[in-house]
Amino acid sequence: MTSATPVLYSFPSSDLLTESLATYITKIQKEAINKKGRFTIAISGGSLPKTLRGLIGKPGVKWDKWHVYYADERIVPLDDPESNHALCERELFSHLGGALPAAQIHHIDESLLGDIEELTDAYEGELIKEFANKDAARFPVFDLVLLGMGPDGHTASLFPGHPLLSEADRWVAYIEDSPKPPPKRITLTLRVINHAAHVAFVASGDGKKDTLRTILDEPEQGLPCSRVRPAHPGTVSWFVDDAASALTKYARTQFGV
Numbered sequence: 001m002t003s004a005t006p007v008l009y010s011f012p013s014s015d016l017l018t019e020s021l022a023t024y025i026t027k028i029q030k031e032a033i034n035k036k037g038r039f040t041i042a043i044s045g046g047s048l049p050k051t052l053r054g055l056i057g058k059p060g061v062k063w064d065k066w067h068v069y070y071a072d073e074r075i076v077p078l079d080d081p082e083s084n085h086a087l088c089e090r091e092l093f094s095h096l097g098g099a100l101p102a103a104q105i106h107h108i109d110e111s112l113l114g115d116i117e118e119l120t121d122a123y124e125g126e127l128i129k130e131f132a133n134k135d136a137a138r139f140p141v142f143d144l145v146l147l148g149m150g151p152d153g154h155t156a157s158l159f160p161g162h163p164l165l166s167e168a169d170r171w172v173a174y175i176e177d178s179p180k181p182p183p184k185r186i187t188l189t190l191r192v193i194n195h196a197a198h199v200a201f202v203a204s205g206d207g208k209k210d211t212l213r214t215i216l217d218e219p220e221q222g223l224p225c226s227r228v229r230p231a232h233p234g235t236v237s238w239f240v241d242d243a244a245s246a247l248t249k250y251a252r253t254q255f256g257v
């Protein structure tokens, strides 16, 4: 089975990056809705939610068709500053005037914070409700997964050298020893990410340039981000700024949809 080759888009400013990312997401959303009447997306936390501001007020975004999941989440209350859901609420959802129904934003069950195994099963159950039997695939096929890139090359809550990278069965898995705080998290597994129709990474700033070079120029090092290669006909794109791409020799593609 062939897997997608990364496509690199690099932008001179954060405004251009966010605008182009919004255009890209809107296009994928339109294709998904035309095909099946809904759009399934998994969103990361960290610096990513802020880069989605270009979607706010953008014509053509059909929020009522969105079904949002988290690529990873920290095991903290939903209003905790460490929560990826809280971050997405603050940066995006709270600016939509209720256009994206709350029931279509699938966050962790806060009543299960004390039992990470049960919480993980419950979150996997949310995905099963959406995806099981829809396309007869063993793994869910998200229309789009949006990922960040940590300075150590981690993505979602998949960390370099961690055994979770080899999880072959689960859709959602938990980690209790995350090297980046907080230690307890859940994450989509690499298998799920690599079954998505489209995956897009977003990374910006000078602090990311060494890691981005390793990921794109030396994929054989096997950093988690390099291991994101959706199977054909899936795609993997990188939306970065010129500061982050300053060291990579990887070929740039002119953005245009």
Ligand SMILES: O=C1O[C@H](COP(=O)(O)O)[C@@H](O)[C@H](O)[C@H]1O
Residues within 6 Å of the ligand: 044, 045, 046, 047, 048, 071, 072, 073, 084, 147, 148, 149, 150, 151, 154, 155, 156, 157, 180
């Ligand atoms: O801990 C996390 O880190 C990654 C990367 O974050 P960034 O701030 O360096 O962009 C993020 O994608 C993930 O969702 C988050 O839980």
